[in-house]
Amino acid sequence: METLEPILAEHPFFARLEDRHLKLLVGCAANVRFDAGQYIFRGGEEANQFYLIRHGRVAVEIYAAERGSITILTLGEGEILGWSWLLPPYHWQFDARAVELTRAIALDGVCLRKKCEEDHDLGYELLKRFAHIIEDRLEATILQLLNVYEPHR
Amino acid sequence: MNPIAESPITAGVNSPMLPHPHRVKRVRRETDDTFTLELEPLNGAANPASSPGQFNMLYVFGVGEVPVSISGDPTQAGLLVHTTRAVGTVTKAMVKLKRGDVLGVRGPFGSHWPVEESAGSDVVIVAGGIGLAPLRPVLFSVLANREAYGKVVLLYGTRTPADILFRRDLEAWRARFDLDVFVTVDRAMGGWRGNVGVVTTLIHRAPFDPLNSVAMVCGPEVMMRFTVKELNKRGIDFDSIHVSMERNMKCAIGFCGHCQYGPTFICKDGPVFRYDRIKPYFEGREI
Numbered sequence: 001m002e003t004l005e006p007i008l009a010e011h012p013f014f015a016r017l018e019d020r021h022l023k024l025l026v027g028c029a030a031n032v033r034f035d036a037g038q039y040i041f042r043g044g045e046e047a048n049q050f051y052l053i054r055h056g057r058v059a060v061e062i063y064a065a066e067r068g069s070i071t072i073l074t075l076g077e078g079e080i081l082g083w084s085w086l087l088p089p090y091h092w093q094f095d096a097r098a099v100e101l102t103r104a105i106a107l108d109g110v111c112l113r114k115k116c117e118e119d120h121d122l123g124y125e126l127l128k129r130f131a132h133i134i135e136d137r138l139e140a141t142i143l144q145l146l147n148v149y150e151p152h153r
Numbered sequence: 154m155n156p157i158a159e160s161p162i163t164a165g166v167n168s169p170m171l172p173h174p175h176r177v178k179r180v181r182r183e184t185d186d187t188f189t190l191e192l193e194p195l196n197g198a199a200n201p202a203s204s205p206g207q208f209n210m211l212y213v214f215g216v217g218e219v220p221v222s223i224s225g226d227p228t229q230a231g232l233l234v235h236t237t238r239a240v241g242t243v244t245k246a247m248v249k250l251k252r253g254d255v256l257g258v259r260g261p262f263g264s265h266w267p268v269e270e271s272a273g274s275d276v277v278i279v280a281g282g283i284g285l286a287p288l289r290p291v292l293f294s295v296l297a298n299r300e301a302y303g304k305v306v307l308l309y310g311t312r313t314p315a316d317i318l319f320r321r322d323l324e325a326w327r328a329r330f331d332l333d334v335f336v337t338v339d340r341a342m343g344g345w346r347g348n349v350g351v352v353t354t355l356i357h358r359a360p361f362d363p364l365n366s367v368a369m370v371c372g373p374e375v376m377m378r379f380t381v382k383e384l385n386k387r388g389i390d391f392d393s394i395h396v397s398m399e400r401n402m403k404c405a406i407g408f409c410g411h412c413q414y415g416p417t418f419i420c421k422d423g424p425v426f427r428y429d430r431i432k433p434y435f436e437g438r439e440i
Contacts, residue, residue, distance in 0.1 A: 057348075059349065067342070068342070068343060069343065070340075070342065071341050071342075071345070071349045072349065073349050073350040073354070074337075074347075074348045074349045074350060076348075076358060077358070078357075078358070099346060100346075136354075139353075139379065140350055140351045140353065140354050143339075143351040143353065143375070143376070143379060144339045144340070144350070144351055146375060147312070147339070148281065148282075148372075148373040148375045148376045149281060149282035149283075149310075149311055149312040149316065149339070149372075149373060149376075150312070151186070151238055151240045
């Protein structure tokens with residue numbers, strides 16, 4: 001039977017990951033799809049997955065009572081969605097909505113957390129990779145907050 | 154020999170300090186605070202040829218003079234096109250000009266983007282906000298000679314959907330099969346279906362060969378700093394990255410020193426610099 005292993009192996013997020021670790025991850029992976037407008041998760045819900053986006057676009061949003069949903073960033077093909085599964089209390093902080101038909105690979109966070117506890121080398125590898133993503137997103141957020149296009153008056 | 158006596162400043166009507174009168178043909182509002190001026194020389198005189206990335210000094214008589222990037226199509230002679238933001242005294246007076254009004258033009262001045270030198274390479278254009286204006290002539294030039302280049306990518310970031318410059322151009326460019334256009338905004342409310350996030354987040358998505366690419370970057374300095382870092386992280390060497398710098402330019406010919414930047418003058422040696430040549434100053438503070 002064809003597995004998701006070749007797809008995971010090709011993804012930059014898993015580049016140079018040891019084969020044994022890749023095989024462990026495949027056991028936690030599943031193909032998923034979301035229609036345009038469909039919520040992938042909502043803030044406050046339990047965070048038990050993360051996603052490798054294969055196709056489409058996802059908006060990460062925050063809801064403000066006075067302003068409605070505000071898009072913080074959009075993610076597309078090849079990007080990773082979600083890291084709340086890594087950190088207690090394992091709840092999503094934001095909403096994620098498919099802007100268009102989106103196909104992804106969902107990795108089961110509960111399954112992954114268990115495997116990471118059993119194999120700390122795998123846990124460390126994953127944490128290093130997520131740390132890079134968190135750093136990039138933090139840097140982008142700082143640039144957004146700087147409002148660099150606002151003219152100096 | 155008296156160097157002053159021999160300098161271009163004293164060369165009469167050909168003096169680079171002498172503004173040439175131009176008539177406003179059209180003022181077009183691009184966004185809430187940016188506008189494009191189309192100018193024709195008075196009395197049918199010809200405009201001097203310019204290269205993408207160069208600028209002119211535009212003089213609103215009785216108000217003052219400011220440097221403004223040339224944003225028009227260099228392949229279309231006769232019409233001088235400038236796009237700027239109404240933010241200071243002169244540009245606020247400029248946006249009020251009407252068809253038929255006259256202003257002074259000196260130039261073109263400065264260095265240019267390496268358009269011809271990029272032939273055979275992928276071209277990666279990264280623009281932030283009003284920084285798209287001096288890069289627009291690059292797109293016109295490259296597209297006029299499209300077969301000479303590899304992949305051509307435009308990455309454009311701005312504040313909000315309402316701040317997107319040259320919408321019609323972007324739509325036309327996006328419709329082409331030989332150009333990849335990515336647009337993102339920092340902030341968006343409902344109704345915007347495009348990308349949200351800073352322009353640097355587009356760099357890893359863009360299709361280009363980093364080992365055979367020339368990047369041209371223009372925007373606020375902070376945006377350029379992070380863009381250069383991301384381009385380099387993607388694999389483009391610093392000597393293949395070009396940035397357009399901005400400082401307080403007055404004379405535009407390297408005499409007054411207002412725009413000194415390390416050992417260079419932005420008006421004369423820039424505004425377009427190969428990044429590796431200014432890296433120490435770019436990464437320094439208070440320069």
